[in-house]
Every structure is written in structure tokens, then in C-alpha cells.
Amino acid sequence: AGIFTTNLMCAAPVAFCKKQLAGKPTARALLINAGQANAATGDAGFADSQATADALSKALGVAGDDILLMSTGVIGQRIKMDKLLPAIDVLAANVEASTAAANAAATAICTTDLVRKTIAIEVDIGGKKVRMGGMAKGSGMIHPNMATMLGVVTCDAAVSPEVWRGITSRAGTNSFNQISVDGDTSTNDSLVCFASGKAGNAVITDANSADAKLLEQALTAVCRGLAKAIAWDGEGATCLIECNVSGAMDDEDARVIARSVVCSSLAKAAIFGHDPNWGRLACAAGYASPVKHNFNQNDLKLSLGPHQLMDKGQPLAFDAVAASQYLKDVTGVHGTCVVDISVGSGPGKGQAWGCDLSYDYVKINAEYTT
Numbered sequence: 001a002g003i004f005t006t007n008l009m010c011a012a013p014v015a016f017c018k019k020q021l022a023g024k025p026t027a028r029a030l031l032i033n034a035g036q037a038n039a040a041t042g043d044a045g046f047a048d049s050q051a052t053a054d055a056l057s058k059a060l061g062v063a064g065d066d067i068l069l070m071s072t073g074v075i076g077q078r079i080k081m082d083k084l085l086p087a088i089d090v091l092a093a094n095v096e097a098s099t100a101a102a103n104a105a106a107t108a109i110c111t112t113d114l115v116r117k118t119i120a121i122e123v124d125i126g127g128k129k130v131r132m133g134g135m136a137k138g139s140g141m142i143h144p145n146m147a148t149m150l151g152v153v154t155c156d157a158a159v160s161p162e163v164w165r166g167i168t169s170r171a172g173t174n175s176f177n178q179i180s181v182d183g184d185t186s187t188n189d190s191l192v193c194f195a196s197g198k199a200g201n202a203v204i205t206d207a208n209s210a211d212a213k214l215l216e217q218a219l220t221a222v223c224r225g226l227a228k229a230i231a232w233d234g235e236g237a238t239c240l241i242e243c244n245v246s247g248a249m250d251d252e253d254a255r256v257i258a259r260s261v262v263c264s265s266l267a268k269a270a271i272f273g274h275d276p277n278w279g280r281l282a283c284a285a286g287y288a289s290p291v292k293h294n295f296n297q298n299d300l301k302l303s304l305g306p307h308q309l310m311d312k313g314q315p316l317a318f319d320a321v322a323a324s325q326y327l328k329d330v331t332g333v334h335g336t337c338v339v340d341i342s343v344g345s346g347p348g349k350g351q352a353w354g355c356d357l358s359y360d361y362v363k364i365n366a367e368y369t370t
Contacts (some may be wrong), residue, residue, distance in 0.1 A: 272356035
């Protein structure tokens with residue numbers, strides 16, 4: 001299963017994967033390169049993707065329509081095929097199942113990332129132990145729908161393609177589509193999730209079954225862990241921002257409001273500057289769009305960490321020095337700044353994650369290719 005960027009200038013490997021997955025519900029190999037995004041490269045870029053897939057298919061001895069591709073790096077530059085193609089035989093000859101190999105892959109796909117992102121969990125499904133592991137990269141050009149991130153999850157659950165694709169889509173909605181670093185939606189966003197069936201559980205064919213719901217919880221947990229790691233590692237960031245919204249009419253409204261808050265440049269800059277300027281948080285919640293069911297500002301409740309700043313739409317007296325110290329404490333250890341917002345009494349809940357906006361973000365991106 002795969003979900004991909006909504007950017008109309010999607011990269012050649014994104015278009016390639018969409019074509020592959022539209023034709024059949026299976027895949028056996030994924031090749032990732034970092035350095036050149038193979039985006040905005042025209043017909044030549046797509047031809048490079050096809051040539052890469054053909055070479056990998058031959059080297060691994062698997063069908064050409066079982067190959068998937070991902071790329072990340074500078075937009076507008078073609079992949080250096082004279083270096084990539086000869087390396088594919090070497091890669092294929094040295095495939096191994098080990099922690100060291102997994103960590104090496106997770107490190108190799110990084111660009112401006114400061115750390116690799118990996119996670120693994122186990123869960124009992126149908127009396128069988130199901131294992132699930134994931135890796136991701138992303139640090140800048142991160143914005144919902146999706147972000148400049150690459151994510152790969154593998155698991156050994158037995159599940160029908162239709163159910164697995166639905167689970168993957170919903171897991172992505174509640175994780176990677178809820179993060180933002182800088183408001184730029186990438187050309188290369190890709191999340192691919194493999195399920196091999198080797199765990200030996202009874203094949204999950206009912207999306208509403210207990211086993212399917214447990215598998216979805218597991219995949220959502222893995223994707224959220226990776227998504228939060230990406231937001232935490234935002235370019236120049238000194239903290240992760242987590243916004244929790246409750247009281248909305250439905251979950252989608254809550255997710256939209258939470259995204260609006262973590263995407264606010266003014267709020268992000270204030271948090272970096274240790275300024276408890278909570279009006280920026282309330283403002284961002286208020287202009288969230290498109291919210292289907294608008295909330296009444298007199299229902300707004302807002303807290304920054306342990307400090308409640310607004311209740312029933314009314315500003316509260318608070319210790320500004322202590323609130324500023326809270327921000328200093330979380331940014332000082334690259335921790336998590338928590339923003340809690342309630343917009344009413346509805347059942348809708350949602351979360352989103354972002355990071356503060358520092359001087360270093362501008363420096364990194366102003367000098368990206370120079």
C-alpha cells in the first residue's frame with residue numbers, strides 16, 4: 001500500500017509508484033536514493049526511474065512490476081545514473097536481514113536530518129506474534145498532504161490488499177498528514193507499507209474485525225512515532241510542538257484546527273523566543289480552514305504546558321515569567337512544547353505536530369545548494 005504527495009509537481013518516482021500500485025496490489029522491492037529528488041526533471045527523469053527499476057528487477061530476479069522507487073534531495077536535478085546503475089548489482093548482492101543493515105539504510109536516506117528515524121513493535125493478532133518496523137526521513141519542506149518525507153513500514157501480518165490499503169490510508173491521515181515544519185508540501189512525499197503474511201495469522205479480510213482494528217492501531221502507532229520524529233528533527237528546531245484539540249464536532253475538524261496551530265509561523269517563532277504570546281495560538285485556531293463546523297470563540301479553552309491561559313473564551317491571569325520558563329525548559333533540552341485547546345463539547349479529537357522556527361532554519365535553507 002502507498003500514499004503520496006498531493007503536490008501537482010510530483011517527482012518521477014512518485015508517478016512511477018502510483019503507476020505500479022495501480023496495476024497490482026503487490027510489490028517485492030523498494031530502492032531509495034538520497035541527493036537528487038528526480039523531481040521537475042521531465043520525461044528524462046521518468047525514463048531514469050524506469051531504467052533504475054529495470055536494473056533492480058534484473059539484479060534481484062523479481063518481476064519489473066514488483067519494483068517501487070523513492071528519491072529525496074535537490075529538486076530539478078537528474079539522478080547521476082552513471083553512478084547509480086553500477087551500484088545496483090552491488091546492493092542486490094549484499095542484501096541482508098540485520099539490525100546493522102536496517103540502521104545503515106535508515107541513515108543512508110537522510111539529507112538535512114540530524115538523526116535517523118526508526119521504530120519497531122510487536123503485537124499479538126489472532127494468536128500469532130506480528131512484527132512491524134519502520135524507517136523515515138524528513139527535516140525540511142514538511143507540511144501536511146504529505147510532507148517532504150519518505151516512510152517505509154514492513155510487517156509480517158497476513159491481510160488482504162484492500163484492507164491493508166484502507167489501514168495505511170487512515171494511519172497516514174492520523175500521522176504524517178498531521179505534521180508541519182515550514183508549510184512547504186514536497187514533490188516527493190511517499191509512504192509505502194508492506195505486509196508479507198509470514199506471521200501466519202488468519203488472513204484479515206474484514207476491515208471492521210477486531211484483528212483489523214488492532215493491526216490499524218499498530219500501524220498508526222508506528223507512523224505517529226516516525227512522524228513525530230520528523231517534526232522533532234525539523235531544520236533548525238529546538239523543540240517539538242504537540243497540539244491537542246478536543247471538543248470539536250468531529251475528528252477531522254479537530255485535526256484541521258491542530259494543524260493550523262502547528263503551522264503558524266508567528267506561534268512557532270514565539271515558542272522559539274520563549275514568548276508565551278498565547279494570542280497567536282488562539283488566532284491560528286480561529287482561522288483554521290476548512291473547518292466544517294465553526295466553533296464559538298466563547299467556548300475556547302487554551303493551555304500552554306501546565307499554564308491555562310484562556311477559559312470559555314475569556315483570558316485568564318497567568319504567570320508570564322513561569323510560562324516563559326516553561327518554553328525555555330523544553331527548548332533547552334529539545335523537548336516537547338504541549339498546546340492543549342478545547343473548542344466546545346463535541347466528540348471530535350485531533351493531534352498535530354510541528355516545531356519551533358529558529359534562525360537556523362533560514363540559514364539552512366538560504367544556503368541549501370550553495
